[in-house]
Amino acid sequence: MSDPGRPTLGPDVSCDEVADLAGLYVLDALEPADYQSITAHLASCPAAHAEMRELGSVVPALATLVEQIDAPPALKARVMTAVAEAAREGAAAPQRQPEKQPGRYSAGGRVLPPRLADPEDATWNRPTRPWQLPAWASWGSAVAAVVIIAVVGVWALGAQSRASNAEERAAVLTEAIRTFAQPESSIAILRESAAGGSSGFAAVTPSGTAYLVMVNMAPVPADQAYQAWYIVGEQPISAGLLTVDESGLAVFVDQNPEPGAQVIALTREPKGGSDQPTTAPFVSGELRPQA
Amino acid sequence: MTGVADEALIERLATTADEAALSELYDRYQALMYGLAMRITNDAGLAQDAVQEAFVGIWRNAASYSTVRASVRTWMLSITHHRAIDLVRRRRPTTALPEGNFAVAALTVPDVWPEVARAVDVDAVRSAMSELPAPQRQAIELAYFEGLTQVEIAERTGSPLGTIKSRVRLGLLTMRRQLEESQ
Numbered sequence: 001m002s003d004p005g006r007p008t009l010g011p012d013v014s015c016d017e018v019a020d021l022a023g024l025y026v027l028d029a030l031e032p033a034d035y036q037s038i039t040a041h042l043a044s045c046p047a048a049h050a051e052m053r054e055l056g057s058v059v060p061a062l063a064t065l066v067e068q069i070d071a072p073p074a075l076k077a078r079v080m081t082a083v084a085e086a087a088r089e090g091a092a093a094p095q096r097q098p099e100k101q102p103g104r105y106s107a108g109g110r111v112l113p114p115r116l117a118d119p120e121d122a123t124w125n126r127p128t129r130p131w132q133l134p135a136w137a138s139w140g141s142a143v144a145a146v147v148i149i150a151v152v153g154v155w156a157l158g159a160q161s162r163a164s165n166a167e168e169r170a171a172v173l174t175e176a177i178r179t180f181a182q183p184e185s186s187i188a189i190l191r192e193s194a195a196g197g198s199s200g201f202a203a204v205t206p207s208g209t210a211y212l213v214m215v216n217m218a219p220v221p222a223d224q225a226y227q228a229w230y231i232v233g234e235q236p237i238s239a240g241l242l243t244v245d246e247s248g249l250a251v252f253v254d255q256n257p258e259p260g261a262q263v264i265a266l267t268r269e270p271k272g273g274s275d276q277p278t279t280a281p282f283v284s285g286e287l288r289p290q291a
Numbered sequence: 292m293t294g295v296a297d298e299a300l301i302e303r304l305a306t307t308a309d310e311a312a313l314s315e316l317y318d319r320y321q322a323l324m325y326g327l328a329m330r331i332t333n334d335a336g337l338a339q340d341a342v343q344e345a346f347v348g349i350w351r352n353a354a355s356y357s358t359v360r361a362s363v364r365t366w367m368l369s370i371t372h373h374r375a376i377d378l379v380r381r382r383r384p385t386t387a388l389p390e391g392n393f394a395v396a397a398l399t400v401p402d403v404w405p406e407v408a409r410a411v412d413v414d415a416v417r418s419a420m421s422e423l424p425a426p427q428r429q430a431i432e433l434a435y436f437e438g439l440t441q442v443e444i445a446e447r448t449g450s451p452l453g454t455i456k457s458r459v460r461l462g463l464l465t466m467r468r469q470l471e472e473s474q
Binding site: 020021022023026027029030031054057058059060061062063064065066067069070072075076078079080082083084 | 324372
């Protein structure tokens with residue numbers, strides 16, 4: 001018999017596997033690793049995954065079967081106090097992250113940040129249109145501006161054809177650009193040397209969320225994958241696999257970037273990723289403080 | 292605050308951490324949330340913890356609510372469900388949900404919660420549930436109301452993992468069809 005907690009999925013989740021497990025996903029009934037794998041897939045996959053909508057639509061109906069029960073009167077004060085304390089702290093409490101092991105492929109553990117915007121940040125603009133360039137993105141050097149404009153431009157061209165993931169991906173992309181533009185962030189410009197090659201940037205917040213955005217990424221053969229790496233000293237540590245959409249855009253978020261990473265690099269690896277790079281990086285950039 | 296739309300309350304919560312908005316949301320949904328948490332945890336203390344943690348999560352994620360195409364009610368219940376299940380599973384450490392990601396499901400699948408549930412009444416849902424083949428109904432109930440994972444349901448029922456996956460999927464599809472027909 002299977003062990004509870006043991007993942008049933010491999011590290012490289014396919015759309016078919018996601019569709020197959022959609023019922024269990026919408027009921028919160030997957031093993032944690034599988035849940036995270038599918039969440040990460042949904043956050044980056046350009047496919048609509050209509051099965052999630054179809055099966056998920058029933059879940060709110062299940063809640064109607066539950067008898068309403070008035071909570072003890074004292075609970076309201078507890079709730080108000082807990083939220084007030086969280087607000088005073090100013091941000092989400094630091095979240096426990098899975099331990100990262102050097103050289104170990106761990107893309108399955110990548111999850112979308114549960115909080116894409118700081119509720120206390122009055123300057124936060126909700127991305128009502130996926131291709132809307134935020135006002136604060138006007139910052140930066142010519143290189144940075146070119147990269148950001150290219151990213152937003154690619155997104156604009158493809159946005160109309162994207163289905164249910166469009167808003168979510170736009171939110172991540174907006175947050176990535178926002179992080180890139182903030183002076184307290186560390187950033188890396190990534191530009192392939194070959195003419196017409198891929199380009200993009202990495203940006204890491206002081207609190208430790210890393211974003212990687214690449215445009216003009218060529219499709220890889222079915223037996224290969226793009227893999228991102230943190231380089232600490234001379235030691236490459238896997239950041240995870242990149243999913244590239246039909247427009248050549250890759251958006252990647254990591255809540256647990258490797259501390260002390262000095263360089264971000266991308267390689268082409270066998271499908272499923274590698275423990276250590278098997279090819280030379282086709283693009284890399286030094287991670288430096290913005291300010 | 293009475294008469295203010297749910298969405299406006301969430302907006303106020305997101306932009307100013309408005310205490311009055313939070314109070315109103317609590318008054319509107321505490322019985323639903325506590326009832327759901329009690330059903331899942333079967334423990335008053337855990338249920339109160341789940342509701343408290345859910346409201347903290349709601350505040351933390353209020354700014355992202357616009358990316359979720361769901362009613363406030365559905366969104367709040369999905370967070371409550373996730374928190375309650377997480378608390379239950381902490382008693383079974385091998386299956387605890389990922390720490391801090393309680394709202395991820397609702398945030399990463401923007402279209403996952405359309406409006407089927409708004410229009411159906413509880414009798415229609417109960418009828419749709421009761422007409423399911425018993426194994427499908429059992430799999431859904433064990434997952435949603437008891438917080439068991441696929442592996443745990445397989446062990447509880449002595450069925451293969453793939454069978455559990457199929458039962459849940461077929462059961463939800465059948466319920467959806469029946470709920471649509473009942474409208």
